Amino acid sequence: MNAYRTAALHRPAADYDRRFDGQPVVHCPDCHWAQALDKNLHEGPWALIYWHRDHPDEAVDHLAVLPDRLAVPSYVRWFAQGHWLAIEDQRSEGPGILYGTECLEIFQSVSADGDLERAVLANTHRRYVFPSTARADIEAAASDLFRTGLLRPARGL
Template sequence: MPHRPVADYDLRFDGQPVVRCRDCHWAQALHEHLHEGPYGLLYWHADHPDEAVDHLQALPDRLPVPAYIEWWASGPWLSIEDKRSEGAGRLLGRDCLEIFQSVRVDSGLERAVFANTRRLSIFPSTARANIEDAAEGRTGLLCPSPGLRQSSNA
């Protein structure tokens, strides 16, 4: 069955429009600074239906950065680009940099929680809440580890 991804401007995630597929569970937020319109993402999904992840679901404990995301530290910031689209890229905050460094090393957010607890001299519960809030806002830029991926309906 062919996949027919669409931009759904009536459905919003954290204030942003959503792109999704009518034929499987793929969905993610459309970030205005990372994606030059929805078309790159829609074409990407049609060409890669086996990589369909519903990024609007709650993030699992184990996360990698997908191969289509380029990221690097730019001073205290996370600099990020999504290769699926023509967007210019974006700078994100220190919490997001800690998240990406954490999942690169151990696929979890615990390292990020520990780093921000020490860096900010705050309680671990506060650091965890901050990290989880920042991670939730990265839909489409993080994905479940391969053993946790949903099966595609392709």
């Protein structure tokens, strides 16, 4: 069965009945790939659908539970622009966008060691809040980034 799945044609599609944060979901019924569209980052579903057809080996279920260890996918270009996170998803035709400081802390933390601990600590100190509040905010923001394909499970998971 696995050999068939590997060799089979992938038929990804937009599912306007399934929504995440008001946006439709794109998924592939032939594998486990699924993610939410980001209205600011992705110019509709077509570029993501074509990208998945060309890269079925990169399939991740981004609608699954947020994994403990994360990584920045190779198709995501990011850098700090002041206290903002500038990001571009190279799978789509959309423009790059800016995210807030919290997301920048997440990308820096994930790039350093795959987890969110550095981001929680930075968020705690920057906002002068309890670590539990900072953790909840960081995990919610990381979940949103994961759902739209801007983070993925770290290799080996």
